[in-house]
Amino acid sequence: xxxxxxxxxxxxxxxxxxxxxxxxxxxxxxxxxxxxxxxxxxxxxxxxxxxxxxxxxxxxxxxxxxxxxxxxxxxxxxxxxxxxxxxxxxxxxxxxxxxxxxxxxxxxxxxxxxxxxxxxxxxxxxxxxxxxxxxxxxxxxxxxxxxxxxxxxxxxxxxxxxxxxxxxxxxxxxxxxxxxxxxxxxxxxxxxxxxxxxxxxxxxxxxxxxxxxxxxxxxxxxxxxxxxxxxxxxxxxxxxxxxxxxxxxxxxxxxxxxxxxxxxxxxxxxxxxxxxxxxxxxxxxxxxxxxxxxxxxxxxxxxxxxxxxxxxxxxxxxxxxxxxxxxxxxxxxxxxxxxxxxxxxxxxx
Amino acid sequence: xxxxxxxxxxxxxxxxxxxxxxxxxxxxxxxxxxxxxxxxxxxxxxxxxxxxxxxxxxxxxxxxxxxxxxxxxxxxxxxxxxxxxxxxxxxxxxxxxxxxxxxxxxxxxxxxxxxxxxxxxxxxxxxxxxxxxxxxxxxxxxxxxxxxxxxxxxxxxxxxxxxxxxxxxxxxxxxxxxxxxxxxxxxxxxxxxxxxxxxxxxxxxxxxxxxxxxxxxxxxxxxxxxxxxxxxxxxxxxxxxxxxxxxxxxxxxxxxxxxxxxxxxxxxxxxxxxxxxxxxxxx
Numbered sequence: 304x305x306x307x308x309x310x311x312x313x314x315x316x317x318x319x320x321x322x323x324x325x326x327x328x329x330x331x332x333x334x335x336x337x338x339x340x341x342x343x344x345x346x347x348x349x350x351x352x353x354x355x356x357x358x359x360x361x362x363x364x365x366x367x368x369x370x371x372x373x374x375x376x377x378x379x380x381x382x383x384x385x386x387x388x389x390x391x392x393x394x395x396x397x398x399x400x401x402x403x404x405x406x407x408x409x410x411x412x413x414x415x416x417x418x419x420x421x422x423x424x425x426x427x428x429x430x431x432x433x434x435x436x437x438x439x440x441x442x443x444x445x446x447x448x449x450x451x452x453x454x455x456x457x458x459x460x461x462x463x464x465x466x467x468x469x470x471x472x473x474x475x476x477x478x479x480x481x482x483x484x485x486x487x488x489x490x491x492x493x494x495x496x497x498x499x500x501x502x503x504x505x506x507x508x509x510x511x512x513x514x515x516x517x518x519x520x521x522x523x524x525x526x527x528x529x530x531x532x533x534x535x536x537x538x539x540x541x542x543x544x545x546x547x548x549x550x551x552x553x554x555x556x557x558x559x560x561x562x563x564x565x566x567x568x569x570x571x572x573x574x575x576x577x578x579x580x581x582x583x584x585x586x587x588x589x590x591x592x593x594x595x596x597x598x599x600x601x602x603x604x605x606x607x608x609x610x611x612x613x614x615x616x617x618x619x620x621x622x623x624x625x626x627x628x629x630x631x632x633x634x635x636x637x638x639x640x641x642x643x644x645x646x647x648x649x650x651x652x
Numbered sequence: 653x654x655x656x657x658x659x660x661x662x663x664x665x666x667x668x669x670x671x672x673x674x675x676x677x678x679x680x681x682x683x684x685x686x687x688x689x690x691x692x693x694x695x696x697x698x699x700x701x702x703x704x705x706x707x708x709x710x711x712x713x714x715x716x717x718x719x720x721x722x723x724x725x726x727x728x729x730x731x732x733x734x735x736x737x738x739x740x741x742x743x744x745x746x747x748x749x750x751x752x753x754x755x756x757x758x759x760x761x762x763x764x765x766x767x768x769x770x771x772x773x774x775x776x777x778x779x780x781x782x783x784x785x786x787x788x789x790x791x792x793x794x795x796x797x798x799x800x801x802x803x804x805x806x807x808x809x810x811x812x813x814x815x816x817x818x819x820x821x822x823x824x825x826x827x828x829x830x831x832x833x834x835x836x837x838x839x840x841x842x843x844x845x846x847x848x849x850x851x852x853x854x855x856x857x858x859x860x861x862x863x864x865x866x867x868x869x870x871x872x873x874x875x876x877x878x879x880x881x882x883x884x885x886x887x888x889x890x891x892x893x894x895x896x897x898x899x900x901x902x903x904x905x906x907x908x909x910x911x912x913x914x915x916x917x918x919x920x921x922x923x924x925x926x927x928x929x930x931x932x933x934x935x
Contacts (some may be wrong), residue, residue: 355835375838376847382839388832392854401850405841446836453840 306331306489307352307457312361313513314347321347323513324361329457332487334480336500338535339510345493348510349459352491353382360523365456376405381450381488385462387442389434395421395440395445396430402453420452421445423482436605440471447479451486458490464499476503495536501525509533531569531651534580540585541620543579547571547650555650561616567648585647586622588592588630594640596620607631612641686907696904704908714892714909722916723891724803725872729864730811732818735811736863740822741852758819766813770880773809774800777881801883807829809877814870818863825859826852865921872917889913 307329322344329335337345350356352363354375363371370378381402389398399417408416421427424444434442443463450458460479464472464622480503483490494500500507501521509516509524509532517529528534535542545565549556550573557565557579571577588610590594599619600611608631610622620641624631633639689701708714718777743754762770776782778798784796799805829852837847882888889909896906 353684353835353839355838374843375835376841376843378839379841380839382836384832384836388830388836390833390837390851390855401837402840405846449836449840482765530802 304578306333306366307491308362308366309348309352309365310359310362312348312351312363314344314351314356315359321513322351322358325513327508327518329489329491331489334483334490334492334503334505335646336421336492336494336504336507337510338497338500338507338536339516340492342496343510344513344543345495345510346461346559347384349461349491349493352457353380353459354378364518364574375634378470379453379456381453381455381458382461383443383446383450383458383463385465385639387434387439387446387466389442389445389449391434393434393436394430394433395426395432398434398445399449399452401449404523406453408453416452420448423451424478426450440467440475441603443467443475444478447482451482456489458488460490460492462495464494465494465496472499481502483622501537509536511536528649529557531578531649534569534649534651537583539621539623541581543581543618544576545579547575547577548572549573554645557650559618561618563614563616563618564576565643565648565650566645568646568651569650571652573650577652580649580651581620581643581647583609583621585643586612586620587642587644588622588624589640589642590629590633590637591640592638596637596640598641599633601634610639611640614641653677682712682907682910685903686885686911688904690902690904695901704904705912707905708908708912716891717892717910718916720803720887721872721913722920724806724810724878724888725868725917726920727803727807728814728871729868731807732815732867733809733860733864736815736818736822737860740819740826742817743823744826755823758816761812762816766876767880769813770809770877773805773812773881777805777808777852781876800881801885803886806878806886806888809881810871810874813874813877814867817870818867821863821866822856822859825862826857859933861925864924868921869917872913 307327309325309327310396312325312327313321325344325348327335327348328458337348339345347356351358352613354370354373354377354516358371360368361371365378365380390401393401396417399420400413403413403416417430418427421430424447426441426444426448429437429441434445437445443466446463463479464475467475476499479492492500492503501524503595504521506518507521507524508518511532517533519529524533525537528537543557543559543565545557545559547555548558548564550571553568554566555569555571555577557567557571557577559565559579567644568580569577596612596614598610599613600609602609603626607623609634610624610628610630612620612622614620621643622630630639685696686701686704687700689699689703691697708718734744739758742757743751746754774781778784779796779798779800781799783799784793787793788796799808833851833855834847836849838844844852869935872888873890875894878886878888878891879894882891893906893909896902896909
């Protein structure tokens with residue numbers, strides 16, 4: 304059953320259209336990410352769902368009920384902010400109890416549900432602390448407990464991890480995922496971090512310039528990007544400009560300035576300039592003294608090794624390979640054979 | 653001594669030297685003065701006595717003026733708080749040009765001379781002032797309502813004059829309330845009134861306290877407005893002290909009055925601070 308439906312949702316500030324007709328259907332219990340660069344309108348969409356920003360057009364429905372004009376306090380949603388936004392004058396316990404008290408929950412029932420929410424984020428022992436006595440990670444856990452305690456219809460997360468350091472962020476990712484699975488709560492997660500979006504979500508909604516570029520499973524948006532923006536935004540890519548010289552039903556041939564011809568998937572008009580987008584890991588490298596390229600740079604990044612390769616034609620490509628492989632042992636000056644599978648080349652205007 | 657500590661001392665020392673010269677030194681000179689006996693016709697005599705203080709504390713007239721001054725200070729504080737809070741609240745919800753304009757309007761009275769502002773109220777509040785004339789012309793009253801040379805006049809004048817200070821401090825306090833905290837309250841099911849009562853108001857208590865202390869201190873030490881709107885009959889501590897120093901030249905009595913006023917004011921502020929802290933912690 305669809306739990307949350309956005310229809311042609313839009314927001315305009317004067318001449319500036321921040322969100323331009325977003326359609327999105329979220330199933331009950333689904334974890335969906337709004338992913339995009341800053342300024343793409345993803346936070347505006349989230350705040351419109353929460354009722355904190357009034358849309359200029361379109362409709363928001365939660366569990367079949369049109370809530371477009373409903374004030375935020377009547378929507379029964381949980382929202383976790385990037386800034387945590389805890390009430391600094393209330394203890395952890397009272398922060399978590401805030402939403403429950405507004406619903407009229409009192410006495411033993413209140414205590415039970417506050418304890419339950421705090422146990423879910425493993426902060427049961429800190430109930431009497433004040434927010435300023437907690438670390439950033441603990442504060443964000445309290446914010447999460449506060450949002451889920453009143454059993455909201457939808458959980459909205461607005462870049463909740465971006466103020467945390469890398470290790471904490473990884474831990475919190477797992478916590479959020481576990482929590483969402485245990486509670487089965489419909490969740491919308493706003494982020495600009497593609498790794499976060501891909502690893503947490505059932506589906507990812509990639510946004511750019513106020514529009515939805517693609518909605519699909521993490522595998523779909525990563526391996527079958529709908530357009531050049533999605534292909535370029537996800538993963539790390541080589542971008543090569545050239546001219547389209549041939550176009551068939553499913554492949555496009557691009558001729559680069561150095562004469563190299565690349566055949567790939569995508570969309571572009573014959574005779575026009577276009578860009579080939581090739582993920583770093585799609586560049587296949589093999590040590591070969593009679594190969595077509597020379598290693599220029601090697602940089603070790605733990606699990607992976609990045610190689611900058613100069614082809615004999617003059618073209619430079621970046622390749623990424625697992626650090627245990629033979630090609631990862633290549634050092635600058637060595638020769639290698641470089642190849643790219645045509646299904647790993649995406650061509651976009 | 654750490655580097656930060658030395659740097660801190662260096663930074664506060666200019667202000668400290670100024671205060672030493674113009675505030676602490678006169679205070680140190682006034683304290684002995686208040687402890688010398690004074691005899692009319694012969695002036696300040698050598699020797700030490702507490703008679704100046706005793707005289708004030710045992711005199712109904714002085715006690716009445718003292719009580720009146722403190723009550724006036726409290727009334728002005730409460731009034732500016734009640735009038736200023738909604739204004740500051742609206743101001744912080746405005747943006748851009750509208751906010752600049754309203755801020756200017758709030759500050760504008762401060763650009764006018766204090767005497768002019770007080771005199772403006774005289775033309776409004778006097779027995780033959782604008783207000784009384786208008787009411788009489790409308791047939792609403794027979795005899796003029798006395799609004800000057802009493803509590804009403806001084807209260808109106810001081811509230812008007814100190815309102816900008818209160819508003820500016822409250823604006824700073826309201827600006828410091830994180831908007832996300834208010835938004836969080838709304839998403840958790842609190843309507844605008846509940847959000848105000850449970851989040852905004854408690855978070856601005858320190859600001860309200862700061863504004864209240866400032867207005868209270870300014871009110872009980874104000875001289876020009878009580879002089880003009882209170883006249884010779886409605887007297888407060890500052891006018892009595894002024895007369896003691898410059899009228900009758902009874903410096904010891906004037907100094908004693910000033911120190912007593914300061915002591916009572918400090919006691920009230922300390923008590924208010926304690927209550928505020930307890931309230932904030934309990935909330």
